[in-house]
Amino acid sequence: LAKTTQPISMDSYEGQEVNITCSHNNIATNDYITWYQQFPSQGPRFIIQGYKTKVTNEVASLFIPADRKSSTLSLPRVSLSDTAVYYCLVGDEGNTGKLIFGQGTTLQVKP
């Protein structure tokens, strides 16, 4: 499984755009990049997934450069309710869906 590196924490203010970058230098050809969000006392929640270029949904955008060695989760106009831990995951093992979570990025949105 490709190892990922992301900042431990980030601060932002309401209304700003937040970009969280994840490094995954050893990503394999078949690996997808997936981001999850976790609020306190809840299980992680799927946000977005991509393979290359750009993916956008109603919650976020995911930017993946051509070499796929990094990815950036973009949250437009964050609000206080976006305060959470964000996890970047890459690939799985043996096509089983088995994932390894790192420590994630704790995003604190301030008023």
Add this chain to the structure above:
Amino acid sequence: NAGVTQTPKFQVLKTGQSMTLQCAQDMNHNSMYWYRQDPGMGLRLIYYSASEGTTDKGEVPNGYNVSRLNKREFSLRLESAAPSQTSVYFCASSGGAGNQPQHFGDGTRLSIL
């Protein structure tokens, strides 16, 4: 839409007691997973079941056993609970392939005294 349901939500045990955590999913997913999350840490995989009838160890399997009872249900058992197993336990399910996201339950908060 129930998704992934975990029971119980909270439990307090004494050292040495046994306990089974239950998990059920209604999304017809092939794969199911058990994780633990300690304070301030990311999730660590305990066991997983890639399909009905199969189970495999994850990162931290010691002290746990699992049963994939059928396609819907995947239980986690602590045979002799230890204080080091105090944690929040999450069950998840997915279609199984790497491009299918995992869906998580709300967790079981387990304290062992």
